[in-house]
Amino acid sequence: MDAENPLEKALARALALPCSSDCPPRLAEALQYSVCPGGARVRPKLVLAVAQACGGADMNAALSGASAIEMLHCASLVHDDLPCFDAAAYRRGKPSVHVAFGERLAVLAGDTLIVEAFNVVAAHPDMIRIIAQAVGAPHGICAGQAWECEDRMDLVRYQRAKTGALFAACTMLGAVAAGRDAAPWRQCGMLIGEAFQVADDLRDVAGVSGEIGKPTGQDAANGLPNMVSTLGFDGAMHHLENLLARVTQSTPDCPGREALNAQIVAVSRALVPKQLHRGAA
Amino acid sequence: MDAENPLEKALARALALPCSSDCPPRLAEALQYSVCPGGARVRPKLVLAVAQACGGADMNAALSGASAIEMLHCASLVHDDLPCFDAAAYRRGKPSVHVAFGERLAVLAGDTLIVEAFNVVAAHPDMIRIIAQAVGAPHGICAGQAWECEDRMDLVRYQRAKTGALFAACTMLGAVAAGRDAAPWRQCGMLIGEAFQVADDLRDVAGVSGEIGKPTGQDAANGLPNMVSTLGFDGAMHHLENLLARVTQSTPDCPGREALNAQIVAVSRALVPKQLHRGAA
Numbered sequence: 001m002d003a004e005n006p007l008e009k010a011l012a013r014a015l016a017l018p019c020s021s022d023c024p025p026r027l028a029e030a031l032q033y034s035v036c037p038g039g040a041r042v043r044p045k046l047v048l049a050v051a052q053a054c055g056g057a058d059m060n061a062a063l064s065g066a067s068a069i070e071m072l073h074c075a076s077l078v079h080d081d082l083p084c085f086d087a088a089a090y091r092r093g094k095p096s097v098h099v100a101f102g103e104r105l106a107v108l109a110g111d112t113l114i115v116e117a118f119n120v121v122a123a124h125p126d127m128i129r130i131i132a133q134a135v136g137a138p139h140g141i142c143a144g145q146a147w148e149c150e151d152r153m154d155l156v157r158y159q160r161a162k163t164g165a166l167f168a169a170c171t172m173l174g175a176v177a178a179g180r181d182a183a184p185w186r187q188c189g190m191l192i193g194e195a196f197q198v199a200d201d202l203r204d205v206a207g208v209s210g211e212i213g214k215p216t217g218q219d220a221a222n223g224l225p226n227m228v229s230t231l232g233f234d235g236a237m238h239h240l241e242n243l244l245a246r247v248t249q250s251t252p253d254c255p256g257r258e259a260l261n262a263q264i265v266a267v268s269r270a271l272v273p274k275q276l277h278r279g280a281a
Numbered sequence: 282m283d284a285e286n287p288l289e290k291a292l293a294r295a296l297a298l299p300c301s302s303d304c305p306p307r308l309a310e311a312l313q314y315s316v317c318p319g320g321a322r323v324r325p326k327l328v329l330a331v332a333q334a335c336g337g338a339d340m341n342a343a344l345s346g347a348s349a350i351e352m353l354h355c356a357s358l359v360h361d362d363l364p365c366f367d368a369a370a371y372r373r374g375k376p377s378v379h380v381a382f383g384e385r386l387a388v389l390a391g392d393t394l395i396v397e398a399f400n401v402v403a404a405h406p407d408m409i410r411i412i413a414q415a416v417g418a419p420h421g422i423c424a425g426q427a428w429e430c431e432d433r434m435d436l437v438r439y440q441r442a443k444t445g446a447l448f449a450a451c452t453m454l455g456a457v458a459a460g461r462d463a464a465p466w467r468q469c470g471m472l473i474g475e476a477f478q479v480a481d482d483l484r485d486v487a488g489v490s491g492e493i494g495k496p497t498g499q500d501a502a503n504g505l506p507n508m509v510s511t512l513g514f515d516g517a518m519h520h521l522e523n524l525l526a527r528v529t530q531s532t533p534d535c536p537g538r539e540a541l542n543a544q545i546v547a548v549s550r551a552l553v554p555k556q557l558h559r560g561a562a
Binding site: 019021023024026027028031079082084104105108111114115118122125137142146148150157 | 298299300301302303304305306307308309312356360363365366383384385386388389391392393395396397399400403404406409410413414416417418419420421423424426427428429430431438
């Protein structure tokens with residue numbers, strides 16, 4: 001991980017106080033372990049990309065929003081991996097937090113990351129509201145995860161809440177950091193989230209474990225819905241391309257719109273395992 | 282619970298959107314169950330008492346701060362009760378959340394309450410920072426709980442973080458709602474927290490389970506420190522009175538200082554099981 005990268009530096013700054021010498025040492029370790037090294041950092045990069053595309057953004061505000069989003073994403077992974085949920089032993093190519101530090105510290109590291117994420121954007125009331133909506137209830141990650149606990153799952157709400165809402169927050173935060181109205185940026189964020197979910201489903205079924213840093217076939221193992229089992233490989237690939245076309249139509253007008261769209265499409269395609277690109281017609 | 286009570290109404294308002302019809306029904310139920318009916322609501326009442334004592338407070342801001350504090354307190358109870366921590370089967374006289382709704386919804390209810398607590402005070406950056414400090418790391422509730430996961434516990438830091446910090450946030454939020462500087466209100470809040478901890482230790486050892494709504498003797502069962510086992514009953518009662526004397530000396534000057542002090546002392550003494558008052562010299 002490039003420590004000179006502004007996003008990584010912002011995340012390091014956000015963790016500096018919580019992980020300072022006054023912190024119980026194993027909690028501090030678990031917090032660092034939960035956030036660094038990261039995965040693709042797709043979500044915070046989206047915040048920054050939208051802020052840049054809008055032009056004239058306060059990049060410090062954008063970095064705060066991006067850090068908060070990534071910390072909340074990491075918190076959701078740590079809690080999702082717990083034995084009572086997915087009982088996932090690996091994440092990002094290493095033992096998951098509860099395996100490395102025990103269940104108690106995994107619960108606490110997730111809780112702490114939620115708290116510190118809000119602290120990072122304390123100065124920005126608009127960002128707090130956007131983020132709370134994306135991670136709380138009734139439409140955020142917590143609600144999404146809670147659909148898994150219902151006898152009857154509302155699949156559309158489930159995927160929008162569990163994946164789409166945080167992506168919508170990314171595009172909205174980028175716009176807010178550039179002093180723009182957030183609302184027009186919700187729809188393209190939700191569609192990016194939907195595309196990302198399809199790419200993730202393809203990875204889960206077809207991915208090589210070493211390539212994606214976690215075991216494959218987890219959706220089937222956990223009885224979770226997966227677009228590939230519904231549409232087949234070709235159908236899912238086709239659906240992904242359709243979604244990306246809708247994303248590029250839905251991004252609001254802004255100075256860097258074309259470059260932003262190209263970046264979103266490239267990043268989404270890169271998430272799909274290589275052999276599927278070779279195999280796709 | 283008195284639904285006409287302004288605090289209960291504020292809590293109901295804070296839960297209305299997260300628990301609306303779009304929320305997964307069992308999560309909505311678990312959120313309501315976690316917060317209502319409450320315990321003594323000691324912490325949010327302290328926010329309101331300080332705001333009133335300071336005079337000229339924005340009582341809507343005070344109610345927002347008070348609601349956030351109570352939601353975070355409830356979140357900490359729900360997560361503390363989990364099987365990996367205290368494995369507590371009862372809380373507030375009814376089955377704890379993970380017993381009533383399962384472990385997954387207990388984790389999610391706690392997470393959601395943390396998120397929604399910050400949403401309630403989104404408009405108040407000062408409050409966000411005070412609250413984050415009180416519940417995150419290195420000095421907040423999460424850090425306090427994480428001291429239980431260390432081989433060597435720093436007892437003073439543990440109790441300050443696990444109990445004191447949230448009480449300090451209460452007095453500070455009350456002051457902020459009245460447009461006052463928060464810092465001078467930290468010390469008396471920490472001392473109130475320390476007094477409350479001693480009262481709670483007395484309840485844990487001597488309380489009648491039905492009177493306090495949870496099993497007694499839990500500290501010993503969980504290997505947690507308890508002031509009664511260190512100082513004995515009389516010693517702990519004496520220590521409590523000493524702390525209350527220090528509290529009343531440390532409250533900053535304000536129009537309603539005397540009434541505030543009287544209220545703090547009365548509430549703290551009321552937490553001690555009745556038979557100890559009868560037994561105390």
